[in-house]
Amino acid sequence: HDIRTPMNAIIGYAELLEKHIDEKDRVHNYVDKIRSSSSFLLALINYVLEMARIESGKAVLKTEPSDVRELLDSLDAVFEPLTEEKKLTYTCTADIRHPYVVSDRTKVREVFLNIISNAVKYTPEGGHVRFTLTELPGDMPDTLCYKAVIADDGIGMSEEYLPHLFEEFSREHTSTESKVVGTGLGLPIVKSLVELMHGTIDVESASGKGTTFTVVLPFLIATEKQVKGKPGAQPVQNADHLAGKRILLAEDNDLNLEIAEFLLQNAGLRTTAARNGQEAVTLFAASAPGTFDAILMDVMMPQLDGYEATRAIRALDRPDAGTIPIFAMTANAFTEDRRRAYDSGMNEHLTKPLEPDTLLRTLAKYLQR
Secondary structure (H helix, E strand, O other), X not given: OOOHHHHHHHHHHHHHHHHOOOOXXXXXXXXXXXXXXXXXXXXXXXXXXXXXXXXXXXXXXOOEEEEHHHHHHHXXXXXXXXXXXXXXXXXXXXXXXXXXXXEOHHHHHHHHHHHHHHHHHOOOOOOEEEEEEEEEEOOOOOEEEEEEEEXXXXXXXXXXXXXXXXXXXXXXXXXXHHOOOOOOOHHHHHHHHHXXXXXXXXXXXEOOOEEXXXXXXXXXXXXXXXXXXXXOOOOOOOOHHHOOOEEEEEOOOHHHHHHHHHHHHHOOOEEEEXXXXXXXXXXXXXXXXXXXXXXEEEOOOOOOOHHHHHHHHHOOOOOOOOOOOEEEEEOOOOHHHHXXXXXXXXXXXXXXXXXXXXXXXXXXXXXXX
């Protein structure tokens, strides 16, 4: 049901779009609704895949030294505009002595993003959302625990529903009743991630009085030197100088190829299409060195897949074979997929659906004048 609902909307509005193609206002309205339904469907698919990975035991922690203050800043950046738009009061306070810890930053951020997002969604205009982070002593030397409390004075949940809160696809009120779109998978994933990090999560709630989540996560203490010593992200260049650059585009799906060509050509880039991995290798090998400025490589292709094609290109005896930027362009979005891309010789990993800004910024990062 959860998958069919946005899918039905996409199909229905696409049909309406075709019937009213000459009515500009309706076209804009239908396109917005198709885009909204598509985003929801993609989020649902991502949740289902992540839940499946967690349940199969394939989810792993990618730990590295990090600064928890960067996490708090990123949460502020996400939620301040949303709470201002909804006229909510959002406060974030921290009482910590050791801001540097070893953690999987992405998974920690996902836990708090999900919980705070729910607090914002289910708190009516004029309400309050509070996020507090305090440090507790750890059970072992050189460890600590962060205790996060996310409290709101929103619609809350009934006592009868609370035991079902972390069940998959469970919602006390449907989207029709609450007018809030949701999948019923965010909190089950949050609980699974918290348990994967050996933490705990508790909730208190009452109908009409709000909800309070308490999350406790243990971490190894890191030093500032460890955090600052990590390789920094390269500054992102603007995409203004991409016009005229030549891209070898390896993609076997006609629709995906058309979309990628439009995004690239709309930015002034020139494209040459390869319909499989072997054709990509052949086209590159037959071209003069320097003909192509970068390669966008789909991963799932016939004859040679993207990884095999990349290794074949890197092995060619020509001056640009080892230096031309090659970017994975794939729906495989998990950590091990990124690792396979890098191990095969690719420079970056771009996930489908392609986001125009991300694609162009990534190209600009490598194709400086």
